[in-house]
Amino acid sequence: MTRRPTLKLWALVPAMALVLAGCGDDGGDGSNAGSGGPELVNEGKLTNCTGLPYKPFEYEDNGEVVGFDIDLVDLVAKKLGVEQEVIDTPFDGIQSGADFNSGKCDISSAGMTITDERKQNIDFSDPYFDATQALVAKKGSGIKDITDLDGKKLGAQNSTTGYDYANENAKGAEVINFEDLGLLLTAVESGQVDAGINDNGVLFDWVKEKTDFEVVKEFDTGEQYGMGLRKGNTALLEVVNDVLAEAKSSGEYDKIYEKWFGTKPSSN
Structure with missing residues (x-):
């Protein structure tokens, strides 16, 4: 819908x-x-x-x-x-x-x-609510940190702190912008991007059902909602x-x- x-x-x-x-x-x-x-x-x-x-x-x-x-x-x-x-x-x-x-x-x-x-x-x-940024990728991808994304595509959500973090720290990656979390995670699952960045709470919830994927890294950004x-x-x-x-x-x-x-x- x-x-x-x-x-x-x-x-x-x-x-x-x-x-x-x-x-x-x-x-x-x-x-x-x-x-x-x-x-x-x-x-x-x-x-x-x-x-x-x-x-x-x-x-x-x-x-x-x-x-x-x-x-x-x-x-x-x-x-x-x-x-x-x-x-x-x-x-x-x-x-x-x-x-x-x-x-x-x-x-x-x-x-x-x-x-x-x-x-x-x-x-x-x-x-x-306390939160921090996290990185999600397919299991076995070899991606363990944002530094592993040089020459790869990293999905981020528009106007979020994750998008800002990606642009500041993933210098070697191509950051792909998505309007919402649903579109971002669909891109991760389909392989349109190699990894996705967003708040840890939503990513840990997603991998409970998408067991081929894992949260590979959390970044201590010290955020509060x-x-x-x-x-x-x-x-x-x-x-x-x-x-x-x-x-x-x-x-x-x-x-x-x-x-x-x-x-x-x-x-x-």
């Missing part, structure tokens, strides 16, 4: 009885019934822009978008008394801030690393941070983490 260029929207979680919104202090253009809470771009909904697939953080399963990030945003939606709606959109519009500035979405949970460059365009929640919001949307940012803190202190975060990764986090 074609995902782009047509946008897809999924409404997750049945609507709560209470719809909390109104005139927040963020100066946004969205509207909601009621008062005392953050303004949202669509009444009764927390609109989440993300880029599919990015399993296990967000991906489509039997017509529904599910994943670790989606469950966390469900907690925010529940706190606001609204339902979550997911929009699948190219990642560049998220990290550049364009999707927020145009009123397409309120929040983005997209396995997105907090960077100084992105902070110029969007605001981030407190960190909620944050949820993105429009710059200056402080009312919603406060709610998101409060929800993340509550989830960690209550143990709910650990339950969600174990659901998607099979183990409890070593730290959060």
Whole structure:
């Protein structure tokens, strides 16, 4: 089923009885019934822009978008008394801030690393997940590190920290750019590229099913994910941070983490 260029929207979680919104202090253009809470771009909904697939953080399963990030945003939606709606959109519009500035979405949970460059365009929640870059290749390929890719093709995802890392460190390789993770991994599997680079969480998940492939190297990039919001949307940012803190202190975060990764986090 074609995902782009047509946008897809999924409404997750049945609507709560209470719809909390109104005139927040963020100066946004969205509207909601009621008062005392953050303004949202669509009444009764927390609109989440993300880029599919990015399993296990967000991906489509039997017509529904599910994943670790989606469950966390469900907690925010529940706190606001609204339902979550997911929009699948190219990642560049998220990290550049364009999707927020145009009123397409309120929040983005997209396995997105907090960077100084992105902070110029969007605001981030407190960190909620630790990540690093990793390299995936076919077993028996002889590729064990990025230095083994001289004269070979390395796949990377557009506008990501993996793409930046590849261009900075794989000087002898031809870096091939793909719009999303799904296209990148298809290229790795088909042999269109010799290896792929992306965040370790999604690559380790992929090789569980694609047993002819392995994660051959992790790079200590020390990344942390944050949820993105429009710059200056402080009312919603406060709610998101409060929800993340509550989830960690209550143990709910650990339950969600174990659901998607099979183990409890070593730290959060």
